Amino acid sequence: MQDRKLISKAVINRLPRYYRYLGLLKDQGVEHISSGDFSRMMKVTASQIRQDLNHFGGFGQQGYGYNVDKLYEEIGKILGLDRVYHTIVIGAGRIGQAIGSYEGFSNRGFRMEALFDRDPAKHGDEVGSGIKIYPLSYLKEYLKTHKVDIAAVAIPSEAANAVVPILVEGGVEAIWNFAHTDFDVPDNVIVQSVHLSESLMQLSYKIVHH
Amino acid sequence: MQDRKLISKAVINRLPRYYRYLGLLKDQGVEHISSGDFSRMMKVTASQIRQDLNHFGGFGQQGYGYNVDKLYEEIGKILGLDRVYHTIVIGAGRIGQAIGSYEGFSNRGFRMEALFDRDPAKHGDEVGSGIKIYPLSYLKEYLKTHKVDIAAVAIPSEAANAVVPILVEGGVEAIWNFAHTDFDVPDNVIVQSVHLSESLMQLSYKIVHH
């Protein structure tokens, strides 16, 4: 897909937060907001907000501010929230089940369609609104008959390293990684990692050095 | 605590990843590694590694490289992993239980000592290696009689906003936040957030724009 202009990585990482705050404003029925007010709400500079939003153009108006509804919708589109992502979860442990059953994701188009686990005791169980847990050994077959956009990987590192080639081979477009490891995948496969232990270490750093 | 030199935010965020890779090298019995080899392993530039590690000084040696054991230990200290953090978890849902029971955290000094939940059906239950679930209403009292360094908050945003003042009032030093919201806390309280939905949106952005 072609971008209007090239949007920098730093801006992209901020978009979901803008989106969240715009959602709050929308719920409150706010129609428009100035970069100044928005900056106080979000605790960033007004200058940064104007620079960032300007990439998308046309939602600000001098003397008035930004149209909340339009901006919310536009940022949603840019984030790819106007489509459906067929999503599976590898690992039906506590993290895997949490992801598979969280309604907030499906509300945004991340449709949870299957969980996979090696534990036979879990096979056939359901999570959330009827998402089935399948044997991990069925994954390969599943990928042959189902298009999968995103696979969330919520199993230990070693097992994860064994599963990833199956996902790649099976045509999964993106991996949402919760294992404490980095994957080696072809360029066309996207990996987005949530390294919880790294987050916790950044926290302990802050405790020790403040 | 006083830093030797001022270490930039970007470097700090990379430290846990260095630490993880050094742990792997240590397990493999590697005694020393050059910035060149390390850069190929970690897929960053050798220049960045030398710049980063140079902040701590004394672990590199010309013609030899870096001593793995010493560097691992030193970075561990800088990250604050040489001490114990009394840790509690607010919310005994799937995320809360996952955090409370994960052995990897306690192995690094993050001692999980109690969970709190408002659901009476869970009160008295145990998670992981005997960590009890208490009523949320007992939290205030608990904080009076126990020193808590870190509280992981794994409940929905609204409930979280109600609990945070109790944590702050109770002298909790740092909050590890899993709710989809930002907290307003005094300067001396640290907040480290894991915004899963934001991570997922960054992922969908990459899918749509690659």
Add this chain to the structure above:
DNA sequence: TAGATTGTTAATCGATTAACAATC
């Protein structure tokens, strides 16, 4: 010693902030 590799300075690149003319 000769070769390898760091420590560190300088150059480049990118991101943030400030400022203000344009304009609703």
Add this chain to the structure above:
DNA sequence: TAGATTGTTAATCGATTAACAATC
């Protein structure tokens, strides 16, 4: 219109990369 506020350029700040002399 006058006031408010954006869009956008220029200035600043910070982070990354390149280069090479120092040195083990």
